[in-house]
Amino acid sequence: MAWPIPMDLDSTVDTHRVGNRLIQAYAGTLHSVRLKRPSSMLMNNNIDHLPESLLVEILCRLPCFKSVSQCKLVSKRWCTLLSDSRFIRHFLCVQRNRNQKPMGTTISMNGEEFLNRVSPSSRPLAQLFKRLVSIHGLKQEPIVVGTYNDLVLCCASMHFQRDYYICNPHTVQWVPLPPPPHVYKYVTVGFTCDLPYYNYREDDQQGAIVQLNVEYKYRVVRLIDPTGGYDDDDDDDDTISCEIKAQIFFSETGEWRQFVLSSPSAIAVGDLCMESSGVASNRMLYWLHGKGEFLIGLDPFMIEKSDNTSSAATAGRTDYKCFFSECGEWDSVPMNCLVTLDGCPRMCEYYSPTRTLSIWEVNEAKEEDQMAMIRGGAGNVCVKPYKSIYLGDEEMVVISRGIDHIRSVVFDPDNEGLLYLLINNTRELIKIDVIRCNIRTGEMSKVATSQTINCLHLYPFVLPWWPTPLRQLPQRGQPSPNLPT
Known part of the structure; x- marks a missing residue:
């Protein structure tokens, strides 16, 4: 009731x-x-x-x-x-x-809401952005570069990113992070926590017990373009390497540390940094290569401090094997996008010759799993087919034959059977058509035409029953206190 x-x-x-x-x-x-x-x-x-x-x-x-x-x-x-x-x-x-699910939605880099559920306006982060600009003297509104439940990682700029803020838009609170040790034109950023602020566990005697994780930790991970991103017009200069340089922020120490991530195959690091965005799932972070050719996974909480690890002022290195898998291992077509639903990563690809949308799940691997094992420094993950949807019914409003790429896919957080396809039907990249699809019944309808939507990166955003309190960064070895909510 x-x-x-x-x-x-x-x-x-x-x-x-x-x-x-x-x-x-x-x-x-x-x-x-x-x-x-x-x-x-x-x-x-x-x-x-x-x-x-x-x-x-x-x-x-x-x-x-x-x-x-x-x-x-x-x-x-x-x-x-x-x-x-x-x-x-x-x-x-x-x-x-009450058996009510916490409200969820999807926001863009500009803080605009794709599904108007959290806020009556289309900009639930407007008040937060206004205060950040006013108090920190920003030249423009910040952008969203990562989310975890109701926490949002914002940055003051798109390129040459330096000033980051961990924010809770519901309480309009934020914690500024110290600047990273070096600034680059292009980086791809991921943000995740080791635990949600609260979760439930079942007890035989007492039933559901609420556990408050007041000492939760978070990580901000920056993957770096080693060229500095200055050779925009020369694709041949993109670095092909089995190593990816990373800067990782540790909330419990308030420090950035530098690492080298290694993969079994060489990748174009510049494409990864320019076109990809980190997706959080449990403790993990995943990146889909800009051209959809491979998936990278990283558990930033598995990287422990060591004598070889570099702080902001030191030039050491620590190697860490990340998850890596070429998309060709489980499908012959590059993926279009990487999204999450209820914390589970899903990859989507549209194959225009058959007009079919395929959806793949990424989960922690079990012994009986045989499909596309991805091996890395923290164990194995498994890629499995989730759903295949035919989008070629001529009696419905569907994707025309001239479209061979989907800009993004948004799952309805309140109805797993609904998803939204964002496509370009014009030469203007920001003019988007939105098609709603019921993956259970196959029904489709166009719900928006030529809308101005920044869908370069879209992030899940949740309104939990109790907001996550922000943890102040430690001062000179002191523990991190929580801000009052």
């Missing part, structure tokens, strides 16, 4: 008015709380006289975190209570029991 919030709070609300309205709204629920004299407590008509256990039972039924954050303004007692980890766990248990 959904519990309506009985008031519209602001900073001027007093405890007694809010308390009275809360008691009236939730009086019917108090029978579930084991109190000796609940009726006499209600007759007091003053929420300040309620015991803490009853107050928690009432407040944890607020519909969302926004309502909770507004209630923190009521009084110091409420603020302390609603910030306590015990209340957060109780609140999350109530949310889970």
Whole structure:
């Protein structure tokens, strides 16, 4: 059952008015709380006289975190209570029991929302961008270069990236990162955490238990074009190498460190850095080569500090074997894009001669898996066919025969059976047609024509039941505290 919030709070609300309205709204629920004299407590008509256990039972039924954050303004007692980890766990248990999935969407590099679900406007990051520009004196709005659940990695520029910010748009908070040791024109960036802020585990005695991961860690990974990216017009100068230089930021130390990633086959590193973007899945980061010819995977939490690892001021190196697989190992056609659905990476490719969209899943490998094993420094992953969709039904509005490439694929986060194809039907690269496809029934329809959509890179973005608190970077070896939410 959904519990309506009985008031519209602001900073001027007093405890007694809010308390009275809360008691009236939730009086019917108090029978579930084991109190000796609940009726006499209600007759007091003053929420300040309620015991803490009853107050928690009432407040944890607020519909969302926004309502909770507004209630923190009521009084110091409420603020302390609603910030306590015990209340957060109780609140999350109530949310889970409602069997409602956290809201999700997809955002572009410009912070524009592809599916308008999180915000009434198409720019849920607008307030955050405005404050970043104002406080840090940026010349223009930052861009999105990575996401993990509700955390967003922003950068002040597209090229020569230097200034990064770990942000939570829901709380409009951010932590600026120190600059990387060297700046390059082209880099491809990945951002991931070792754990979500909260998750659930089942207990035989207590049922679902909420676990808060307040000490979560995150990594920012920059893969570098060794040429510096200055030879834009000469494709022959692209470096072909079995080694990829990487700069990795460690949240627990607040430092950038430099590594060398090795792969079993030589790759065009410049193409990777110019056209690819890191996709986070669990602890892993994946990159699809710009031309869709191979997949790279990396677990940045497997890279431990060692004597050979270089800090920002040192020129050492540490080799690490990353996952690598040529797409030809499981399909003869290069992939068009790499996306995620519920944290699972999926590769998509459109084969124009047969007008077929093929979708492949990337999972951690099990012993019985035989399909396209990808081996690397942290174990194996497996690529499996997920779905093949024929897009050539002449009775429907589908992709014309002149189209041989799909710009991107967006899975509906609230309906796994729906996906959206972004294609160019004109010579203008930013003019996009959007086709909605039901992969269960095969029904298709064009939902947008010649829309201006920046679909160079699209990122999943989640509105969880409780926002991830940002961790301040450590100062001189001190632990990383969390920012208040």
